[in-house]
Amino acid sequence: MKFWSRLKDSLSGIGQALARYPVTILWLMGIAILNMIEIESSFSRYSQFIFTFVIGAMLSMVGQHIYERFYKKTTHRWLILGGSVLLTILYYFTLTSGDIFEYVYFIRTSVFLFSLLIAFIWIPSISNKQVYFHQNFLAIFKALLTILLFSGVLTIGIFAIIVSIDTLLFTMPADSTIHAANIIWCLFAPVYFLGMVPVYHEQGSQEGAREDAYLVPRFLEILLTYIVIPIVAIYTIILLMYVLLNIGGQFWTDNLLEPLLVAYAIVVIVVYLLSCNIDHRFADLFRKIFPKIMLPIVAFQTISSILKIQEMGITYGRYYVILFGIFAVISGVIFSFFPPNRNGWIAIVLLVLGMISVTPPIDAFTVARNSQMSRLEKTLVENNMIENGMVQADASISVEDKIVVTRSVDNLEMFGEIERVNYLPQDFDVYADFEEVFGFPMTYSTQIPGSPGNYAYLNLSEETVMNVEGVDYWGYVFFSSEEEKEWEVGQGNILKIIYQEDDYFTLQLTDQNGTEIINGNMSEAIEHAFEQSDVREPLEIEDMLFVVENDAAKVTIVMISLDEYGNRVNGEGHLFVDYK
Incomplete structure (x- = not known):
């Protein structure tokens, strides 16, 4: 009986989605049909249409929520949905006639879609004392996780069936799995998702919504309170230690830290919104403490990102990193000093910043x-x-x-x-x-003007030839100042490349008994490569060559790449050993 009851609920949810989001369903069907045509035979305007149809689907979803939150009459509903169609048509005419899978169109469309998703979550909570932003965020988050799980399992199952038929019974068309994935992810998944979105009546009340829409499942509660929050706490301690230890220097120039801090801010914001729905001691501590810790971290990182403009100028990536930093700082302030029922303010901030980022001349x-x-x-x-x-x-x-x-x-x-x-x-x-x-070739380097950094790499063109005839051992080596490495290079002999703090690397070849066969320092060869890379890049073999030889053996390393940044030195290359 439970099975049939759940099946009935699922089917009723799909029926509800069809009745509630009819224009969205039409856009989704269009997306699926476009993909079918593209799979069979690609056509030139596919990218234009697919971008337009996706925008149309999201606009109609937002339009439906505007109607449910603020209006009652059916005529209002169709006027709003008609407006969403008109906006979609206008969006289509902003696209060029060529191939639009370019950075500008892809990123601009992604910003539009993200902004519409935030509006989709936020609109039901506007001036609503019964449904707050973090509650609706939870409902949408649960629906997305459920759909990802269901659709993933369904995809695996359908793929297995198709492969089994193809293997055991008769040959299936080569693109059967692609068509199946298209139907599952472009039609079934979004329709099923829309069927799980809470229904709002009487200008935003929860009447008619599923009773468990705003409840945190026990599994998710345990996952958040006993696993996610402790992991975030440990990660926060590590970040704080790094920031405090390097606030006077490396923090402001370490490009590797930037994506880590952006990811950290995203995790804290998402976990905070979810934890607002949980009545638990760990969740309470997280809400009270972590936004206040996130605030100075993201503030420092935003300043660091702004300072990096002097190094590379402004790129669209740097623009969005700084914009996100501003959002994270404002979110930290809202979470730290205002009650949870004001969380919806962050949606306003996101929408404003999103519109700024796509509005000329400040986009x-x-x-x-x-x-x-x-x-x-x-x-x-x-x-x-x-x-x-x-x-x-x-x-x-x-x-x-x-x-x-x-x-x-x-x-x-x-x-x-x-x-x-x-x-x-x-x-x-x-x-x-x-x-x-x-007058010079394209010159790339990890060297930052004014800092101790070098980079050199080998010209690996089709004309590059390495003669290995008569060599006793040929292999690949990677050497680093971070760890000592060794290789067995034939006849039981061991080769080590040992980092010397003030003299780059020393190469040492020993026999089975540890007796030294050959020894040589690589500093002269490495310094020569760095000097030549200042003049031109990439380098030829003669500029990336290290050779050490005596009466017992000859060791040659053709270095593929070298880089030095701060106290870290790394290299890789082809190793040749010739025993005499």
Whole structure:
């Protein structure tokens, strides 16, 4: 009986979704049909239509919630849904006719979709004393987890059936699994999800909603209070120790820390919103303490991200990192000093920041484009490389300026804005014409101007040939200042590459009894490679070669890459050992 009862509930939920979100269902069906056509035979305007249909589906979902929260008459509902269709059509005409799977369109659409999702969650809680933002967040979060689980299991099951039929009975079409995945994830999953969204009546009340929609399942409560919150606590302690120990130096320049802190802020915000629905001592402590700890961490990181603009200028990635930092700081303030029933304010902040990021002339791509064009032009002018409105090649400029030029041109090409640089030749191809136009090859380096960093790498073109004839041992080596490594290199002999703090690496070859066969220091070869990388990149074999030889053996390392940053030195290469 329980099975049939649950099946009945599931079917009624799907029926409810069909009646409640009819326009959304039509958009979803369109997405599934588009994907079917693309799977069978790709067509040129697929990306335009798929982006438009996804936006249309989300707009109609938000429109339905606006109606349920603020209106009663059916005419209001169809006017709002009609408005969502009109906005979708207008969005379509903002897209170019070419291939729009480019950074600008993809990211702009992603921002729109994320903003619409936040609005979808937030609207039912506006000025609502019965449904707060964190409650509706929980309901949507549970529905998403359920759908991911159900759809994942269904996908595995359908794939297994198709493979079994193909293997045991008769041959199935090659794209059967892709079509199945399309139906499951583009039609079944979203429709089932919409059937789980709580129903709002009487301007936002919970009447008619499922009784358990705003309850935390026991499994999720245990997961949050006894696993997630303690892990976040330990991770927070580690971050705090790092920030306190490095606040005077490395914290402000460590690019690796930035994504970790962004991920940390996201986790804290999500866990906080979920914990607002739990009556438990650990959850109470988390709500009281962690937003106040997150606040200074994300504030420092936002300042650090702003300071990094001096290094690379503004890119769209840096723009969004700073924007997220501002959001995280405001969220920390709201969570720390206001009661949970004000959590919905963070949705307003997100929507405002999201709209700012896509509204010219302060949107991410306009700001990033202007920053990179200004940075490029400034560097070229300072080096007297613009004459009569055109670039003049000059290979003698500093490595730091070569890196600035390369990265700025690269970013403009990635944004699709390189045509706006009017002092470059017409039909300029970045990767084919760069060296001819600027006088030096594209120069990349992990070196940060003003800091102790070096990088060198080997030119591994098709013409690169390594002769291994007559060599007794040939292998790959990776050596690092972080740990000592050793390799068995034939005849029971052991080769070690040992880091010397003031002298790079020493190579040592010993026999089975530990008797030294050969010994050589790699510092001269490594320093030569770094010096040559300041002049040109990539390097040829003769500039990345280390050889040590005596009467017993000859050891050669053709270094593929070297990097030095702070106190860390790493390298990799091909090892050749010849015993005499």
